[in-house]
Amino acid sequence: MLKEAIYHRAGNNYAYAYNETTLHIRLRTKKGDVDSVTFIHGDPYDWTKDGWQTSRSLMTRTGTDEYFDYYFIAISPPFRRLRYGFELKSGTETLVYTEKGFYKEAPFDDTAYYFCFPFLNGIDVFRAPSWVKDTVWYQIFPERFANGDTSNDPEGSLPWASEEPKFNNFFGGDFQGVIDHIDHLVKLGVTGIYFTPIFKAKSNHKYDTIDYLEIDPQFGDKETFKQLVKVCHENGIKVMLDAVFNHSGYYFEPFQDVLKNQENSTYKNWFHLREFPIQTEPRPNYDTFAFEKSMPKLNTENPEVREYLLKVARYWVEEFDIDGWRLDVANEVDHSFWREFRTAVKSVKPDAYILGEIWHDSMNWLHGDQFDAVMNYPFTNAALDFVAKETIDARVFAEKMTAVLHMYPENVNEAAFNLLGSHDTKRVLTFCDENKNKMKLLFLLMLTFKGTPCIYYGDEIGMTGGNDPGCRKCMEWDEKKQDLDLFEHIQSLLSLRQNHKVLANDGELKFINADEQTLVYERSTDEESVWILLNAGQRTADLSIEIPEGYSNILGTSFSGSLPGYSFSIYRKK
Structure with a gap:
């Protein structure tokens, strides 16, 4: 056995409390290197005249990625304490792996050899809101969803969908438009709306906030927003807002004060300013989002900034009963702020959902003290590579998904925010070169995967569009121009997910076969x-598989040993 590939640590995604009584333990080994793994465990204080009292339990191999196999066991220590190690066998070779290294035989003279989970404290259990596991989100870019009230249209607004989206054009989308079309969302079967920013800003995307406590006038007023939240809740739909706490907009009043008063501004410590006078060209001499001069980075280490932003976090939950926050550029804000943010939000609404926008390994934010979830871009990228682009095969896709599922604890995976496209990417159908059958398979993958899935507005009716701003077209409300077959396909998958929780987060996920383009x-x-x-x-x-006896086809093609191109089958046994 390759010792260098064998890995465990007593924390993070390898040893964690799944609930108040159950520990999850994982072990990693070289792919195909080990025949079996036995878990050796006992209470560190359970000694008799015969020595330390231990038990042995066989671990289950839960998946394989490109380089490694993963083993798993769930265990409920009677006294919530545990010392443990692993006995690995391969052919005639046996190794015992402990915190102190490898042994030919398990040492029992001292528990200090072994990995330690000191005590299962209930407060340390990662807890995302339970409702999230059954939620299907629908992302709305408010400026482009529907114009329900022309009286609040920004100056220069164009007739709906009269031209292609640009970085600086407006069509008058607003809250009333969402209220007017709530039946579309109910019919589709979504149970949550994720709104991109709604706060006062200069741009059409609103990620350049001017005032975090005011709604942008083009969307309506606070009373209309209250009505929108009320209508959503009456229809079983949660509401999540997008907050940009990493940076403000150029016209944010404190930043304007800095521009006016320079080093004499009372707000100079609200930002990361490197020198005076402030310069925007050729590159800003202050920290920003990327190098975007109109998005100065906020100094969240400043107590006044923290107080202001935490007030914002509480205000929209207290006053408007929103159900969650999606946090833009979350990885560039300090961890200390996010811990205070979580405390502030949860003090108002304990089951509020806190979602971070992070595109890379996010374990540091997912210990239960900061976020409930992050946006699952590893799933997005692998699914698109497999189905839309055909740059990887089914085996590689399965290996990538196995790695993703073992990257985080199981209770984290259950709340992960899965998506195929958004306001930041090409539309899914465009990724698929407008092959609708490919798109159907992508939604099949997402809506039968662990986590909480999200549909980008218009994808359900076959809208197309390239990268920003092309992906931000006006929603198509003419049914004659909507792909109703695609709508019905996604609607059917949502109905299955709702009626069979095994397809959401109640069920385990196991890859059975992955060969060329079949999965x-x-x-x-x-x-x-x-x-x-x-x-x-x-x-x-x-x-080269057979459906086990007792299964019946519930959606898709009936399987008889082969599958037509770009098709699927779903079989169920109860």
């Missing part, structure tokens, strides 16, 4: 099992 995986609980089969290739594919 088979199972979602299962003790009571129910669902097999999902898909062919992401153009040609009919023969699969």
Whole structure:
């Protein structure tokens, strides 16, 4: 066995409290290197005249990625304390792996050899809001969803969809437009709306905030927003707002004061200013989002800034009963601020959802003291590479997803925010070169995967668009121009996910077969099992598997040993 590949640590995603009584333990080994792993465990204080009292339990291999196998066990220590190690076997070779290293035989003269989970404290359990696990989100870019009140249109607004989206054009989308079309969302089956920023700003995207406590006039007023939240809640739809606390807009009053008064400004410590006078060209001499001069970075270490932003965080929950915050550029804000942010928000609404925009490994933000979830871009990228771009095959996709699922604790995976496209990317159908059947497979993957999925407005009716600003077209409300077949496909998947929780987060996920462009995986609980089969290739594919006895087809093509190109089958057994 390759010792260098064997890895465990007593924390993070390898050892964690799943709930108040259960620990999850994982071990990593070289791919194909180990025949079995036995978990050696005991209470560190449980000694008799015969020595330390331990038990042995066989671990389960839960997945394989490109380089490693992963083993897992769930265990409930009677006294919530645990010392433990691993016995690995490969052929005639046996190794015992402990915190102190490797041994040929398990040492039992001292528990200090072993990994330690000192005590399962309930307050340390990662807890995302329970409702999130059953939520399907719908992302709305308010300026482009629907214009329900022309009286608040910005100056120079264009007739709806009269030209292609640009970085600086306006079409008058607003809150009333969302209220007017709430039936569309109910019919589709979504249960949460994620709004990109609604606060007063100069741009059409509103990520350059002028006033965090005021709604942009083009969207309506606070009474209209209250009505919108009320209508959403009456229809079983949660509401999540987008907050930009990493940076403000250029016209944010404190920054304007800095520009006016320079080093004499009372707000000079609200930002990261490197020198005076302030300069914007050729590059700003103050910290910004990227090098965007109109987005000066806020100094969240400043007590006045913290107080202001935490007031904002509480205000929209207290006054408007929103259900969550999506946090823009969350990885560039200090951890200390996010801990205070979580405390502030949860003190008002304990089951509010806190979602961070982070595109890389996010374990540092997911210990239960900061975010409930991050945006699952590793899923996005792998799904698009597999189905839309065809740059990886099913085996590589399964390996990448296995790595993602083992990157975080299970209770973190259950709240992960899965998406295929957004206001920052090409539209899904455009990624698919307008091959609708590919797009159907992508939604099948997302809506049968662990986590909480999100649909970008208009994707459900086949809208297209390139990168920003092309992905921000006006919503198409003419049914004759909508792809109703695609709508019904996504609607059917949402109905299945709602009626069979095994397809959401109640079920385990196991890859059964991955060959060329065909993929088979199972979602299962003790009571129910669902097999999902898909062919992401153009040609009919023969699969060397058989559906177990007792399963029946509930959606898609009936499987008889082969699958046509770009098709799928879903089978269920209860």
